[in-house]
Ligand code: FES
């Protein structure tokens with residue numbers, strides 16, 4: 601069945617079963633491999649994208665549930681004001697180690713700062729607790745979120 605979806609402000613028509621997870625559509629149908637597969641069970645956050653601005657686990661989001669919502673992925677988050685601030689802060693604070701989890705981390709952090717420009721530690725914990733990093737970059741992620749919140753760019 602064909603589904604019409606909007607990803608990074610571009611319209612796509614994809615012919616897949618309705619229960620196909622958005623992550624599969626992004627990676628295997630549209631060739632957008634910046635969004636990562638980790639667990640496939642909403643436990644790690646590697647697959648996080650924005651749906652209408654909300655951080656969402658694309659591995660458990662059926663394509664049929666998306667409707668007219670707007671999807672943003674790591675490939676385009678830098679075009680948003682908040683996403684650009686977050687990406688710069690990630691570089692400034694040298695957050696990344698292996699990098700596998702980081703697109704998901706950046707998407708969760710960007711959604712947080714878009715809704716709460718000055719998050720408290722508790723806000724950061726609540727927003728980021730579902731994003732696992734096996735390299736243990738958590739301290740630098742927290743610093744980078746605070747750095748982005750203080751920046752003007
Ligand atoms: S791959 Fe989606 S949360 Fe782990």
Ligand code: FES
Pocket residue numbers: 696697698699700701702732733734735736737
């Ligand atoms: S940077 Fe390696 S898993 Fe997070």
